[in-house]
Amino acid sequence: MNFDDFYSRKYSYFSEEHSGGMEECLIEYKVNPCSAVDLGAGEGRNSLFLASLGFNVTAIEPSKIGAKKIELRAQESGIPLTVINNDFLSASGKLSDIGFLVALTSLDHMEFGYICKTINEIKRIIKPGGYVYIMVFTEDDPGFKKDLDNASECSLFIKHYFKKNELKKFFDDFEILKYAEYIKVDELHGPKHYHGKAKLFARKLL
Ligand SMILES: C[S@@+](CC[C@H](N)C(=O)[O-])C[C@H]1O[C@@H](n2cnc3c(N)ncnc32)[C@H](O)[C@@H]1O
DSSP: OOTHHHHTSSSOTTOSSOOHHHHHHHHHTTOOSOEEEEETOTTSHHHHHHHHTTOEEEEEOOOHHHHHHHHHHHHHHTOOOEEEOSOHHHHGGGOOOEEEEEEESOGGGSOHHHHHHHHHHHHHHEEEEEEEEEEEEBTTSTTTTTOTTSSOTTGGGOOOOBOTTHHHHHTTTEEEEEEEEEEEEEOSSSSOEEEEEEEEEEEEOO
């Protein structure tokens, strides 16, 4: 699925606000500005926030319109960052020594085999002691249960809903600093709906 249609609107489809959960982890664990990757950056809300804090951000986004929007917004704000308009596995070969990676509801838009390769690649590019903040949709999501009255209008585009503890198990060779699964209301886009989510904050062992 290509997100161009969603990103063609004047406003940012998935909200202008960066992830508060990501910010809390950065503060709590005193993650200093470093090389960072925003995997599936969308229209750049998290990339721009991280870059404004001094992180050296590479935003990876396959939607041409999303990638262009991130570049324009960075230029307008005078915030330097790098945008790669490609899918993660086509872009990641050039990356290494990354101190922080965020992937906010992007892994669920990949087929399972691609997710496995992506997670291996994330583990390669993160430097020892580096961090990941990942959020995915789970099988508790109304979209998985085809309860479409309570599901996001984007739910039909999700390719993989994560099973209980699946995301955590993928990172069992990292130090898990925070992990939670929960259901949350979302009023940021489309009709009011719910999401089943898992979020993980973890550190690669030294
Ligand atoms: C639900 S959007 C979330 C966007 C952004 N992370 C946010 O929270 O605003 C999912 C994003 O993942 C991107 N995506 C899907 N497959 C991808 C892949 N293979 N590599 C990188 N990004 C991908 C989509 O283009 C889309 O922008």
